[in-house]
Every structure is written in C-alpha cells, then in structure tokens.
Amino acid sequence: DAGDETTDDRLARCVFRGLGGGSGGGQPSSSLRPDHYGLRWFIRSWISMAFRRRSFGLLGRAGALAARCGISMDQVLCGEGSALGGLAEAIDAALGGGKSGGGGGSGGEHELSLENNNNSMDFLVPILLAPSRIQKTLWAASLDRRRLRWAELPNTLITAVGCNTNRPRAQHGFSINGDTDSRGLHSGIAPGLLGDDDLSHLGDRWIWVRDMDRGMSRYLVSPAFERDIVSWENIQATWDANDREVTSMFVPNSDMESYIRTLMYQISLHSVPGLDAKCSRHLGKVRLLTGIEVDVDVVSCLAINGLDRAFMYIEYRRRNVSRSSSCSSMSSFNMQxxxxxxxxxxxxxxxxxxxxxxxxxxxxxxxxxxxxxxxx
Structure with a gap:
C-alpha cells in the first residue's frame, strides 16, 4: 500500500525508477551518473542518518542505491573520485601512491593523506559502535539544538528565493583547505555576531527550511508557518522522537509523490559542486493547523554545501496568485x-x-x- 510507505521508501522507489537501465547491471540511463555530485551527497546523507538512527533499513537502501549506480564504498565513505578535489588521491600520487618499491609510501604518509581528506566520512567513527541507548547523549553533545537561524542559510539559497537582506550572514563555501569548519561556516564570522534572528521581513510567507548536516537536522520556520501550519517546537520534537515523518504533519499523503519527485529534481540540478541553487515549482497542497488542506504552489530550492551538508527550502504560496510572479514576490496568504x-x-x-x-x-x-x- 503506497499509503504505508515512508518518505525514504518513496525516495528509493523514485530514484530506482529514474535510474532505469533495467536489472542487468548496466549503466543507468538517466543523468544521475556515478560521479553525479548531488547523488553522492544523497547517498552519504542516507548513510549518515542510518548510523545516527541505527536503521539497517535506511542503510540497506543507501547501499542498494550506491550499488545500482556503480559507486564503490571508497568513493562514498572516503570521498575518492569526487569532483570536489580528490585530495587523498592527489597526495597519494605525489608520494608515489605506495604502489612502487621505493621508500615514499610509509604508514605515516598514508595517515597524512587520510587526515587531510575532508571528503571522508570520518565523523561517523565516534558513533559507529555507539549503542543506541547513548545516541541521545551523542546527539545532544554534537548538535546545537537552537533553532536554525536565517543568517546561517547560504547566500546562494537566499538569492535564489529572493530574500536578500543587508544583515550580517555566515559565509558558506566549498573550501577544503581549512578556511571553513566542518559545518561549512566561514571561520571569519563568529556565530555571536550574527545576532538573534528577526524574521519579520518574511511577512506572511509560509516557509520552512531544513538543515541536513552529517545525518542530523535542524529546522527554521517563518512566523506565518508557525501560526497557520505547525510550530518549530513540534517539528523539532517530531524529528527527535523519530516515530513519524516531519512532513507527515503538513504534507497530505496524496501530495507526497509530487514532493518526492521535486526533491529528486532538485538533487539532479547539482551535477558538480559549487553550482548555484535554483528554484522549482509544482502544484500541491498543504495541511493547515485546522486540518484544512489548501491548494498551493510549492516552491522548492536545494543548496548543497559539501558532501555532508545541504539546506532544503520549501515555500507554500496560495494558488490564486499569478504564476508570473517571481520568487521575490512569493507570499502566502494571511489566515487572519x-x-x-x-x-x-x-x-x-x-x-x-x-x-x-x-x-x-x-x-x-x-x-x-x-x-x-x-x-x-
């Protein structure tokens, strides 16, 4: 029954259907090739979440997807062959690769190449063997539980959705030379300088944003979204409890298929690292706090900031507003x-x-x- 499927089930089904190529093990027929940057991020995000959630089911889906696409474990876990730079391979090549009989390939040199490979999933090491009973402790220690702030969103995302302001912002980049920390925030701006978030500039727009960072999630919701649809507290508590999907609180089951297809389309836009985020739109529905389902235009935008972090922006816009309006003029109606x-x-x-x-x-x-x- 499609109604009993989780979002992950539908995502997997959508990806496999889009890959094509049959069951003969041939190359996939779609644009999601093994070296596709967005696909690499997607698989790694599932692996990270599987270990965080202690879910063999999700880990199995990630492994099946990687195998179907012809992506090896080294490529996924170690970042080898990625378009981001292939730092480990470059260092190994410079040192002789450890394959020749010369003395240029000591164990220490191999350790150096791994330590400097910022594309690896080394952040999973501390939690890999941690029992589920202490996952909450690790979660609390490794994640800042405050709300996701508007100032933390990458500029490429803000520009794409037409919400530029002149306030200080954290700068996100794709540097692998140490200029950016593991969360993608530029070290030149202290978090305290960003100040408290004032979302009054969003007016009555229905907006929610998900920050997916190494298998963990934080959320931002606009004041109108909290007022009319669901509060940030309920969203974050639902994510923490892990007993239902966050989107199930406001995305009708009849509209979930469109939501999944749009997510896969957004992923497909990021064939290589560093591409600007782009908006897409589809017709859909949103469930209000009162239980009423409203016809809306769903505006989606995905910004991938490294192989292990991405931001997903969703805005719901009342259907009877002219579609010729640009992203900068998108606003949801005021329930009051x-x-x-x-x-x-x-x-x-x-x-x-x-x-x-x-x-x-x-x-x-x-x-x-x-x-x-x-x-x-």
Missing part, C-alpha cells in the same frame, strides 16, 4: 486576513438580509393600507 474577510462577508450578507426583511415588511404594510382604502 482570510478570517476577517469571511466575517465581513457574513456581516454584509446579514445586513442585506435585514434590508430585504424591512423591504418586505414595508411592502406588506403598503398593501394592507391600500386594501383598507379600497374597502372604505
């Missing part, structure tokens, strides 16, 4: 304004009904008066 307009319409209807009642009473009085005159 809708309620007020409905109340005004009801008041007008009641006033018109009273006018009609008075008119009928006057007509009856006039008829009675004429009847009395005629009888006299």
């Amino acid at each position: 304004a809708q309620v007020q307009s409905q109340a005004q319409a009801q008041a007008q209807a009641q006033a018109q009904a009273q006018i009609q009642i008075r008119a009928q009473a006057q007509a009856q009085a006039q008829a009675q008066f004429r009847a009395q005159v005629q009888s006299q």
